[in-house]
Amino acid sequence: MLLAPTPPGVAPCLPTTLTWRDTLKRWSLRWGFARNDSIVPAGLYRIGSPTSISPVLATCNYRMTVDLVRGDLAGVDAWLLVLETYGVNVWCAAGKGTFSTDELVRRIYGVHLAEIVDHERIILPQLGAAGVAAQTVRELTGYRVIWGPIRSADLRAFLAAEQKASPRMRAITFTFAERMALAPIELVGAFRWIWTVLILVALAVLGASIGARAFVPEAALMALFPATLAYVLGAIVGGAVVPAALPWLPFRAFSAKSAVAGVLVAVAALLALPGMLGMMSPWAWAAVILGVTAFASYVGVNFTGCTPYTSPSGVERELRSAIPLQAAALALSLVFWTVAWATQIGG
Amino acid sequence: MQGLRYIEDAVTLGYDAEKCTGCQICTIVCPHGVFAMGADKRATIVDRGACMECGACALNCAWGAISVKPGVGCAEAIIHSWIYGGEPTCGCSTPGAPASAGAGSSCCGGGPVLPRELTPQDGAASAGCGCGSAVGDDAEQAPGAA
Numbered sequence: 001m002l003l004a005p006t007p008p009g010v011a012p013c014l015p016t017t018l019t020w021r022d023t024l025k026r027w028s029l030r031w032g033f034a035r036n037d038s039i040v041p042a043g044l045y046r047i048g049s050p051t052s053i054s055p056v057l058a059t060c061n062y063r064m065t066v067d068l069v070r071g072d073l074a075g076v077d078a079w080l081l082v083l084e085t086y087g088v089n090v091w092c093a094a095g096k097g098t099f100s101t102d103e104l105v106r107r108i109y110g111v112h113l114a115e116i117v118d119h120e121r122i123i124l125p126q127l128g129a130a131g132v133a134a135q136t137v138r139e140l141t142g143y144r145v146i147w148g149p150i151r152s153a154d155l156r157a158f159l160a161a162e163q164k165a166s167p168r169m170r171a172i173t174f175t176f177a178e179r180m181a182l183a184p185i186e187l188v189g190a191f192r193w194i195w196t197v198l199i200l201v202a203l204a205v206l207g208a209s210i211g212a213r214a215f216v217p218e219a220a221l222m223a224l225f226p227a228t229l230a231y232v233l234g235a236i237v238g239g240a241v242v243p244a245a246l247p248w249l250p251f252r253a254f255s256a257k258s259a260v261a262g263v264l265v266a267v268a269a270l271l272a273l274p275g276m277l278g279m280m281s282p283w284a285w286a287a288v289i290l291g292v293t294a295f296a297s298y299v300g301v302n303f304t305g306c307t308p309y310t311s312p313s314g315v316e317r318e319l320r321s322a323i324p325l326q327a328a329a330l331a332l333s334l335v336f337w338t339v340a341w342a343t344q345i346g347g
Numbered sequence: 348m349q350g351l352r353y354i355e356d357a358v359t360l361g362y363d364a365e366k367c368t369g370c371q372i373c374t375i376v377c378p379h380g381v382f383a384m385g386a387d388k389r390a391t392i393v394d395r396g397a398c399m400e401c402g403a404c405a406l407n408c409a410w411g412a413i414s415v416k417p418g419v420g421c422a423e424a425i426i427h428s429w430i431y432g433g434e435p436t437c438g439c440s441t442p443g444a445p446a447s448a449g450a451g452s453s454c455c456g457g458g459p460v461l462p463r464e465l466t467p468q469d470g471a472a473s474a475g476c477g478c479g480s481a482v483g484d485d486a487e488q489a490p491g492a493a
Contacts, residue, residue: 130406132406171378310353310399311399313357
């Protein structure tokens with residue numbers, strides 16, 4: 001048998017007080033550091049001093065999730081069944097099929113839950129319902145799945161209310177704070193393509209050389225600042241401005257919301273940097289605005305994966321029109337850059 | 348939810364009220380309040396446009412009254428599936444997938460891919476209370492762990 005038998009009474013205890021190490025870990029995960037070291041071993045744990053009548057709660061084995069759950073269970077005596085989701089949160093793991101009926105059934109038997117508790121109820125996070133079929137769990141194990149609240153912060157209130165979730169506990173939110181918690185990882189992701197700045201610099205050399213009809217290596221230095229500026233603006237708009245301003249940006253498609261934010265920020269930045277006015281031709285202005293918009297739109301549309309309200313059919317539909325437009329805007333931007341550098345030197 | 352609405356007319360949600368037995372599970376699992384109980388003690392769709400196609404209702408409807416094409420509403424996953432084929436998935440931490448597939452993925456914590464036999468065994472940590480130790484630190488020295 002794959003799973004080692006667990007005699008009753010040896011489930012390790014999870015402390016409900018979080019230390020500075022846990023806080024540090026949470027921040028590092030938010031910023032994308034050491035995400036591969038974010039797994040809690042699956043299995044049964046004790047919270048407080050549970051007995052055979054204490055509630056059983058299930059969760060995933062992503063370190064941040066387990067930390068939040070145990071912190072929110074301070075003062076509660078319960079069993080925590082951690083499922084193997086390979087370090088992925090409940091919502092994503094349910095969608096990917098690792099927070100699943102199979103895994104739950106396997107764990108219930110694997111930890112010999114029936115020998116540990118005298119009841120047949122197991123509380124699951126509501127967002128796990130996309131991966132777990134409660135009726136199948138009952139058929140296969142006899143355990144009744146109780147759908148708990150969406151947020152672990154509501155667990156104590158839920159347990160106190162005879163395991164009944166209020167409508168507020170059942171409704172998903174996407175508040176400013178919740179959106180901004182996701183911005184760091186988006187920003188870090190957006191800077192993956194920083195090498196594209198080198199392409200712009202190369203284009204500057206090419207364009208300037210065409211204009212001067214001679215090789216102009218100095219153009220590289222000249223181009224570095226505007227190219228970096230355009231890149232950084234696009235990344236910040238897509239990775240931070242869009243999450244922050246999501247409800248106030250027009251349109252429903254994320255690519256369109258992000259494009260609007262991109263144009264606004266690019267124009268504002270160009271106007272705010274008086275030096276740029278004399279330094280750059282209208283071609284370069286157009287190139288910066290188009291480039292920032294295209295990049296911001298691409299980074300921003302990826303934020304769909306962070307939200308709890310975008311449907312795959314909707315994302316696919318918007319991508320079908322957005323990707324060609326983004327590519328066209330980027331191509332046009334590159335043409336404008338080249339013309340800008342060619343005219344600056346040659347004209 | 349705070350006035351945030353997404354593209355609504357692409358939703359693939361289908362519902363056959365004839366099959367509904369009034370168990371209310373769909374009204375419980377849906378985080379967007381798409382279903383509500385009607386006067387005839389059957390569920391009705393009250394906010395179809397809010398559906399994000401997570402599939403929780405269809406999976407938990409024991410009577411097969413609900414259908415939806417479930418998936419992740421994530422641009423990165425969909426682009427990934429266009430390029431590499433297959434169903435949209437963020438690629439990270441899927442058993443058997445290359446560990447690099449999800450590097451930098453925004454939508455989920457990118458954990459490493461551990462073969463099943465290498466994962467720590469079920470909570471079989473050293474006997475006694477492990478309070479005070481870092482989470483999971485001692486679980487790997489479990490007696491009986493493979």
